[in-house]
Amino acid sequence: MTSTAEPDSPADRQPGPGLRADAERNRERILAAARRLYASHGLGVSMACIAREAGVGKATLSRRFATPEELINAVFADRMDAYATATARALADPDPWHGFVGYVQAVCAMQAADRGFADVLAMTFPAAKALEARRDEAYHGLLELIARAKAGGHLREDFTHQDLAILLMANAGVIAATADAAPDTWRRLVGQMLRAWATPGTDLPPLAQAPAPTALYRAMVRLTRPAPGSGADRE
Structure with a gap:
């Protein structure tokens, strides 16, 4: 720096x-x-x-x-566009379940690629109106995607959009904890959650391997230590 x-x-x-x-x-x-x-x-x-x-x-x-909100809006405008595009692409998929799975994987991959975007997806910024508008657009598309996947019989009826919000919050934590020691751990989390949300007999993507015990231990140790330079970052 x-x-x-x-x-x-x-x-x-x-x-x-x-x-x-x-x-x-x-x-x-x-x-x-x-x-x-x-x-x-x-x-x-x-x-x-x-x-x-x-x-x-x-x-x-x-x-x-x-304001910080103005800067966040400018930095993440293109990523929010990509987020909205992922929703549109999922809705265009002729197989609603496949579209839903692709959407979940794509959004979680965006989180993994950019910790800041992980925060953006898990927070709201009322003052960043353009960013919030794109989020709202993606949100309404997600509701339609959920309805289609349920109608196709592959997404559990008790699934709600809040469940996806919970996954995004959990995924943000996993990404932050394992970024150095086991950076693909988030894929395992997403795979397990898709299994929890699917109805019996639904085709599922292969489940990513669990992180090695030593890598997971390093990630757990990292959680107990302050991030380098964290004090300077929050002046």
Whole structure:
């Protein structure tokens, strides 16, 4: 990470022909830094830490993104688009159960690829209106997907959309705990949950292997230790 924050550039403070280009460069540096930090540490990273990582002053960051919600909205806009696309793709599948399984696997894979996105899926951000709008769009598509999978006889009647929310929260915890020691553990969790949700006799994807005992032990030990730099991330 950048050790010291650079002062605001003159173009950031004064009007002139270079303002737009410099401002856009600063914006992209901020977004890139936020993506890196959110992906590795989650959404608890402070705005001050992001400014240092980007090599800009706090005033520059606040001019580009006045609140954490604005920054989160900008960073995760493309991922929320992908989330909504996963829902649309699942609905387009002629086999409702196959579409449902693919949706669950795709969303959980997005969580595994980006810890920040794992937090986004498990939290709400009323001030980030564009992000919430895409989440609502995906949510209504999910309700239709659930109804179709139940009508096809492969998803248990007592399944509710809250069960998926529970899985996403659990998956976020598994990802955070096992990211270094056993990064594919989330696949096992998802496979077991699909088995719990399916009606008897339903075709299921192969179950991922359980993590090795030594890897799982390392992950459990990691849970008892503070994350490196966690204090700095939450100034």
